[in-house]
Amino acid sequence: MSNLSLKYFSIIVLLFTQQLQSTQEGHYFQPAAKMHAALAAHTATVLQDGNVLVVGGLGKLFFLPVAVNQAQIYDVKTNQWRVVKGKLNRGRLNHASILLPDGKVLVVGGIAQDRSSLSSVELFDPKTETFELIGNMVGKRNKPCLNLLANGSVFISGDMRDCEIFEKTDGGYQLRRIKSTTYSFHKDHATVTLKDGAVLLIGGRTTRMERFDPVTETFSRCDARCDSVIDDQAAVLLYDGRVFIAGGQMVYTMASVNRTWLYDPTHDALLPGPDLTIQQGDRAIPGAADIVAVDLFESHPQHQGKYILLCGGEYDPGKSSQPNTKKEKDTNLKFAKVYDAVENKFYDVGPMLKVRDEFQAVLLPPEKNQSRVFIMGGSGQTDNLQSTCEIFSWKPNFSFD
Numbered sequence: 001m002s003n004l005s006l007k008y009f010s011i012i013v014l015l016f017t018q019q020l021q022s023t024q025e026g027h028y029f030q031p032a033a034k035m036h037a038a039l040a041a042h043t044a045t046v047l048q049d050g051n052v053l054v055v056g057g058l059g060k061l062f063f064l065p066v067a068v069n070q071a072q073i074y075d076v077k078t079n080q081w082r083v084v085k086g087k088l089n090r091g092r093l094n095h096a097s098i099l100l101p102d103g104k105v106l107v108v109g110g111i112a113q114d115r116s117s118l119s120s121v122e123l124f125d126p127k128t129e130t131f132e133l134i135g136n137m138v139g140k141r142n143k144p145c146l147n148l149l150a151n152g153s154v155f156i157s158g159d160m161r162d163c164e165i166f167e168k169t170d171g172g173y174q175l176r177r178i179k180s181t182t183y184s185f186h187k188d189h190a191t192v193t194l195k196d197g198a199v200l201l202i203g204g205r206t207t208r209m210e211r212f213d214p215v216t217e218t219f220s221r222c223d224a225r226c227d228s229v230i231d232d233q234a235a236v237l238l239y240d241g242r243v244f245i246a247g248g249q250m251v252y253t254m255a256s257v258n259r260t261w262l263y264d265p266t267h268d269a270l271l272p273g274p275d276l277t278i279q280q281g282d283r284a285i286p287g288a289a290d291i292v293a294v295d296l297f298e299s300h301p302q303h304q305g306k307y308i309l310l311c312g313g314e315y316d317p318g319k320s321s322q323p324n325t326k327k328e329k330d331t332n333l334k335f336a337k338v339y340d341a342v343e344n345k346f347y348d349v350g351p352m353l354k355v356r357d358e359f360q361a362v363l364l365p366p367e368k369n370q371s372r373v374f375i376m377g378g379s380g381q382t383d384n385l386q387s388t389c390e391i392f393s394w395k396p397n398f399s400f401d
Contacts, residue, residue: 026395027349029336031388032374033079036072038385039377043097044360045105047126050076052362052374053084055107055124058093060385067091067113071124071131074374074389076364086130090120097124098146098154106154106166107131109141117142117159121166121175138162138177145191147199149214155199159187163212180218184208188231194265195241202243202263204231205251209263209270224263224270234293238341239305241265246310246339247276249289255318256287260339274345278315278335288313288333292361296338296371296394299363309349309373309392311336312356332357332381336392353390355381361392370395 035054042057052074059068069091071084088107095110095118105124112118117140123132137156144158153167161181167174182201189204199212200222207229209222233248243263249256260273278285290313297303312335317328336350352375359378366372373392380386 026397027338027393029350029353029390029392031353032391033074033081034387034389035074035377036081036083036387037068037070038387039068040358040379040385041093041111042068042360042377043095043107044362044374044376045097045099046362046364047073047099047105048103049126050365052076052364052376053097053105053124053126054360054376055097055105056088056092056095056110057377058358058385067093067111074376076374084124084129086124086128088131089122089133090118092118094143096144096146098148100148100154100168101152102168103127106146108146108156108166109137109144109159111142116140123173134166134173135175137164137175143188145189145201147191147193149193149199150197151214153214155191155212155214157182157186157191157199157201157212158189158204161185165217178217182212182219183210183221190233190235190245192235192237192243194237194243196265198265200235200243200263200265202226202235202245203229203233203248205229211265223268226261226270228257230257232289234291234310236293236295236308237305238262238308239303240341242341244273244293244308244339244341246273246293247288247291247313249316250318253318254316256289256314256316258285258287262344276310276337276346278333280331280333280335280351285315285331285333285335286317288315288335290314290357292359292375294361294363294373296363296373297396303396303398306341307371307394307396308339308341309336309361309394310339311350311352311361311375311392312359312378314357332379332383338394349392349394352392354378354386354388356386357383359386364391 039057069088092110107122119136141159147155184206186204190202207226229251230248245261258276296307315331334351334355356378364372
């Protein structure tokens with residue numbers, strides 16, 4: 001082949017490759033309206049009207065850290081925020097929230113202004129925009145996990161072996177302690193509601209995994225177990241009933257990991273998934289914890305659990321093996337990847353517009369045949385609190401109809 005022919009061939013290959021990338025990518029990040037206050041460690045819940053409720057979090061008042069007692073709502077149609085009328089009965093961060101079948105939002109536990117863990121539970125009513133204090137759990141829970149059960153009640157776990165149920169009664173609502181307890185102590189753990197309605201509790205200061213049966217309200221140990229004591233992992237249910245688990249932090253060394261796992265509940269087997277390969281600028285990042293995972297097609301019957309967005313979090317290098325060595329600083333991350341569960345591989349779709357740790361991301365209603373994820377706040381590279389928000393859009397090669 002002559003040099004001229006080789007040159008034209010190279011140009012054709014380059015043009016074809018560029019066209020292929022643009023066809024495959026079909027994704028982008030764009031800025032959204034800023035929140036009224038910079039926040040981290042808050043919660044975000046999509047309401048029945050598609051708007052997003054942000055509750056509490058770590059904020060600043062006169063440059064001092066504060067457990068926020070306010071809530072704000074993002075209007076997806078107008079791209080505007082507004083502060084709700086009511087306030088939390090207790091300012092809190094590191095709490096959990098979940099949408100109930102009646103449209104109200106349950107807010108559970110967390111950390112108070114004095115850094116003590118909270119046992120209180122509140123209920124937000126979108127119609128009146130007020131918070132009602134429901135009562136107290138059997139104990140205090142920092143970073144609890146909430147799972148909506150088939151009967152509309154909520155399973156609450158974390159920070160102790162005791163778990164409980166939040167449920168609606170004829171006279172209102174109640175918290176009820178489950179008589180049986182978990183086999184292991186789960187803290188900073190992950191939970192996933194399986195296809196059969198059971199709840200899988202994953203690690204969190206233990207290598208154990210176990211199942212909660214909501215019918216008998218009993219726990220059973222899984223034979224499969226994590227090969228290391230890891231917490232702060234991300235976990236999400238896949239289309240075929242398996243559970244995808246990503247990243248986390250080694251409890252004893254404090255080092256973040258770049259590993260993923262696939263748990264098969266049918267065979268009670270935990271197998272390795274593809275490693276996370278994270279690049280931030282010109283630096284290879286060896287691991288990530290506190291990753292946020294969002295099912296891009298959670299409400300799509302044919303594609304639910306097939307494409308999972310993973311983004312943000314932090315890389316902690318862990319303790320140095322050398323004595324008297326100063327610990328390397330943690331690195332907050334802006335990476336974003338989509339895990340293709342069918343092909344068992346990652347697509348690099350990042351980076352996000354901002355570095356984010358301790359942030360929130362929720363799936364918005366689809367628009368123009370695009371999946372959209374709303375990303376809010378968090379800690380920046382120097383742990384500065386952020387009010388910035390962004391939207392990740394991904395256009396699939398199929399219709400939502």
